[in-house]
Amino acid sequence: LFPIDWPEPFGLAPIEAMACGTPVIAWNCGALPELIDQGVTGFVVDSVDDAVAAMPVLLGLDRRQVRVVFEKRFSATRMARDYLAAYMRLIGIQEARAS
Numbered sequence: 001l002f003p004i005d006w007p008e009p010f011g012l013a014p015i016e017a018m019a020c021g022t023p024v025i026a027w028n029c030g031a032l033p034e035l036i037d038q039g040v041t042g043f044v045v046d047s048v049d050d051a052v053a054a055m056p057v058l059l060g061l062d063r064r065q066v067r068v069v070f071e072k073r074f075s076a077t078r079m080a081r082d083y084l085a086a087y088m089r090l091i092g093i094q095e096a097r098a099s
Contacts, residue, residue: 018041
């Protein structure tokens with residue numbers, strides 16, 4: 001449960017939860033809607049009542065799928081690859097070569 005009510009710029013705690021296969025319920029604030037895949041890795045909600053209503057469904061989410069989504073979007077390998085591609089674009093190289 002991530003009931004942060006300020007515009008969180010990233011939300012490392014929810015990412016860490018997803019790395020463990022734990023689905024997340026978070027408030028619709030800041031970057032959280034971009035991090036959570038509604039109904040797959042958790043739920044973005046607008047109120048305490050919405051969070052309570054989402055809980056039974058959350059408990060039925062596939063924890064292995066939560067981890068798979070984390071690996072695709074937020075693993076160190078994925079993040080490093082994306083940073084490398086961005087840096088390569090900045091210096092005018094179109095595509096990073098695999099080494």
